[in-house]
Amino acid sequence: MVNDGIESTTTRDDSFGAFYADRFAALSRLAFLLTGSSEAADEIAQEACEQVFRRWDDIDYPRAYARSAVISGSRSWGRRRTVRESAPSERARFAELDGDAIAVRVALADLPERQREVLVLRYYADLKVDDIAVEVGARPGTVKSLIHRGLARLQEELA
Amino acid sequence: MSDMLNDPDLESRVRRAMHSIADAHQPSSSGQPVTQPTDGSPRRTWLIAAATLLVVGGVVAVFAVAGRDTSTSPVATEPLVTAPSEPSDTPDADGDVAIDPAALRFSEPLPDGTVAFVNDTSLPAPGVAERGIVGSDPGPSPDSIRVVVMDGPRLLMRGIITDVAADTDLDRPIGPAVEVGVDGATYIDADEGAIVIPIDGGRRIVGPDEIFTFGGGGPYIEPDALVEIATAVGQLPIDRVDQLPGFFVYAGSVGGETIDPLGVVDATTVQHGVVGYSGLTLYRLAEPPTSVELLAIGNALLRGELDEAAIGDIALTAGGQFYLELVSPVDLVVLNASADLDQRIEKLDFAAAADLAAAFDGSVTAPPRLEP
Numbered sequence: 001m002v003n004d005g006i007e008s009t010t011t012r013d014d015s016f017g018a019f020y021a022d023r024f025a026a027l028s029r030l031a032f033l034l035t036g037s038s039e040a041a042d043e044i045a046q047e048a049c050e051q052v053f054r055r056w057d058d059i060d061y062p063r064a065y066a067r068s069a070v071i072s073g074s075r076s077w078g079r080r081r082t083v084r085e086s087a088p089s090e091r092a093r094f095a096e097l098d099g100d101a102i103a104v105r106v107a108l109a110d111l112p113e114r115q116r117e118v119l120v121l122r123y124y125a126d127l128k129v130d131d132i133a134v135e136v137g138a139r140p141g142t143v144k145s146l147i148h149r150g151l152a153r154l155q156e157e158l159a
Numbered sequence: 160m161s162d163m164l165n166d167p168d169l170e171s172r173v174r175r176a177m178h179s180i181a182d183a184h185q186p187s188s189s190g191q192p193v194t195q196p197t198d199g200s201p202r203r204t205w206l207i208a209a210a211t212l213l214v215v216g217g218v219v220a221v222f223a224v225a226g227r228d229t230s231t232s233p234v235a236t237e238p239l240v241t242a243p244s245e246p247s248d249t250p251d252a253d254g255d256v257a258i259d260p261a262a263l264r265f266s267e268p269l270p271d272g273t274v275a276f277v278n279d280t281s282l283p284a285p286g287v288a289e290r291g292i293v294g295s296d297p298g299p300s301p302d303s304i305r306v307v308v309m310d311g312p313r314l315l316m317r318g319i320i321t322d323v324a325a326d327t328d329l330d331r332p333i334g335p336a337v338e339v340g341v342d343g344a345t346y347i348d349a350d351e352g353a354i355v356i357p358i359d360g361g362r363r364i365v366g367p368d369e370i371f372t373f374g375g376g377g378p379y380i381e382p383d384a385l386v387e388i389a390t391a392v393g394q395l396p397i398d399r400v401d402q403l404p405g406f407f408v409y410a411g412s413v414g415g416e417t418i419d420p421l422g423v424v425d426a427t428t429v430q431h432g433v434v435g436y437s438g439l440t441l442y443r444l445a446e447p448p449t450s451v452e453l454l455a456i457g458n459a460l461l462r463g464e465l466d467e468a469a470i471g472d473i474a475l476t477a478g479g480q481f482y483l484e485l486v487s488p489v490d491l492v493v494l495n496a497s498a499d500l501d502q503r504i505e506k507l508d509f510a511a512a513a514d515l516a517a518a519f520d521g522s523v524t525a526p527p528r529l530e531p
């Protein structure tokens with residue numbers, strides 16, 4: 001299993017600065033998978049870090065908190081966006097992706113928000129179904145259903 | 160999972176693909192605080208400066224996390240979405256901004272016992288009327304909340320989310336299926352004015368006020384907005400809906416207990432003569448609202464009928480009859496005038512309730528109004 005590191009806990013003596021240095025890239029990549037936009041991903045990750053910073057003394061699990069903030073921020077971004085397509089320069093940047101990655105990237109962009117979230121949390125963040133259910137506010141059975149339907153959509157693109 | 164699909168390697172292919180996509184994305188900062196922000200935004204600058212201070216300056220003790228329990232899963236105890244952030248001098252992701260107290264009539268909270276009135280002797284003399292607290296009408300079921308849903312400054316819906324048992328009259332979804340991320344979700348009827356979501360032991364109805372006022376019909380809000388709202392709410396525990404971005408719960412009951420989430424700690428109404436002339440209610444809020452929160456409160460108090468408003472507005476109007484103004488960081492006045500609203504606003508004044516009669520006839524001078 002490839003762990004993006006978002007899941008593990010933070011020790012008591014970690015500073016916010018160390019947290020930021022350690023987590024920003026992972027949070028940005030998670031946001032990128034959820035939004036498909038590099039610029040939005042950086043902004044969302046930055047916003048998540050800001051929220052962690054503000055509540056640093058109050059939250060027990062900053063990594064999980066930041067992940068939730070990224071999911072929330074990605075949803076907000078999705079509501080505000082008016083253009084789904086990536087900019088041409090962004091498309092060029094991803095030209096080296098293999099066929100599966102290109103297909104998954106295209107399919108993710110077209111999936112309903114919740115299906116995209118559960119797939120990313122399952123197959124990128126490697127969360128268990130029960131944990132995803134907590135994260136997205138759904139029952140585990142619903143999460144399984146969303147994953148199944150999402151995978152079916154991805155399979156069509158990967159065929 | 161993959162046993163239900165044709166490709167036994169599907170999950171591993173998806174996993175590999177996602178990591179390839181993620182690795183192809185190069186974050187602007189790669190986790191190292193930098194000195195030059197990539198977008199020049201004040202927020203980024205502020206955060207980077209803070210992080211740099213912590214890393215370079217070695218002042219980690221300031222933010223050391225004392226007494227944390229790391230023995231359990233973080234997912235189980237973390238909030239689903241982030242809690243409202245503290246007021247900030249810089250816009251957040253929704254363009255929200257803190258309200259500058261210097262822009263208000265009074266930069267400090269009004270003294271306890273202050274009331275608002277219209278200092279116009281052509282009106283009947285004012286008198287303190289009933290206490291008016293929002294949140295007294297919890298909704299149609301024991302688990303029911305009234306919400307204002309905002310997209311930045313724009314009102315998406317003023318409505319109700321109510322969880323009903325499977326055998327109640329409201330449990331009659333007959334509309335078409337709708338995709339909101341929950342199996343079995345449907346519109347409440349063919350008019351598609353509200354969405355019904357299956358939950359444990361019953362159903363959840365998400366819809367605008369009009370659905371519950373008129374008993375059906377619609378759509379009364381943008382159909383896409385209704386679907387977005389229902390998707391965001393899903394099967395989330397009803398007492399956590401207020402944690403969703405843009406959702407402001409302003410009344411309701413959870414488990415049969417009435418809640419008052421707006422944080423109104425007091426409200427005093429002054430009436431000029433009989434009902435129909437002018438009535439004013441001065442609300443005391445528990446915390447200073449942000450700009451978007453003020454718009455949400457305005458939509459809650461003024462029935463979602465606000466005239467055009469923008470982030471940063473501290474005075475709002477509705478339908479030529481209502482006027483709402485944040486007069487101090489935590490004091491909010493709502494003026495209801497059946498006529499001559501502009502004149503009433505011009506003569507809006509404040510006094511101690513005990514001095515109201517004297518202030519009205521001019522023998523006591525109320526605090527002067529500050530120019531905007």
